[in-house]
Amino acid sequence: MKRKTFLSKVTAMMVAVLLVFGVSGQGANAAEGNDAETGYITIQPRGVYLQSGFSKISKPGDGKITAGGNTTAQKVVSEVSINVNVERKVNGAWEHYTSWTSTKNNAIAVTSYKTLTVPKGYYYRVKCVHYANSDVSSSYTNGIYI
Numbered sequence: 001m002k003r004k005t006f007l008s009k010v011t012a013m014m015v016a017v018l019l020v021f022g023v024s025g026q027g028a029n030a031a032e033g034n035d036a037e038t039g040y041i042t043i044q045p046r047g048v049y050l051q052s053g054f055s056k057i058s059k060p061g062d063g064k065i066t067a068g069g070n071t072t073a074q075k076v077v078s079e080v081s082i083n084v085n086v087e088r089k090v091n092g093a094w095e096h097y098t099s100w101t102s103t104k105n106n107a108i109a110v111t112s113y114k115t116l117t118v119p120k121g122y123y124y125r126v127k128c129v130h131y132a133n134s135d136v137s138s139s140y141t142n143g144i145y146i
Helices: 002-021
Strands: 036-040 049-060 065-090 093-117 122-132 136-141
Touching: 093 136
Parallel strands: none
Antiparallel strands: 036 049, 036 136, 049 065, 049 122, 065 093, 065 122, 122 136
16 A cells, blocks of 8 residues: 555656746657758657657758748647747858747647748758647757759
8 A cells, every 4th residue: 555655646746846947848759951851759658748749851942941840739639839949050050040939829739831932051950949838848950052
């Protein structure tokens, strides 16, 4: 009986830590220089709102990128959103280029993409922050050269 009580307390503490500190993301990257990159977060454990998300960047034409991503909740939530950040590599460091946010209420997922005309001669990448109610995580791509 003592063991069941102990395990219940440990489980409750683990769930509380996840709810307080949010859900962490993980990027998946290939080598820089491809024409398209996708970064994913891992599927989240039960008991939280956020299920998955990804960032994506591609090169649809000369001097253009398509950037964006998707956020998916485990069920319909009051608010699901994605903040898309496009970064450009300047002198070896990633710098903010542009960003936007898309939100849906009483939904299970949100997707947002934009095609942008960008200056040539730089690497560009996408970092997305994924939200489902109070859960937050992030994903990112590797850079593509334009």
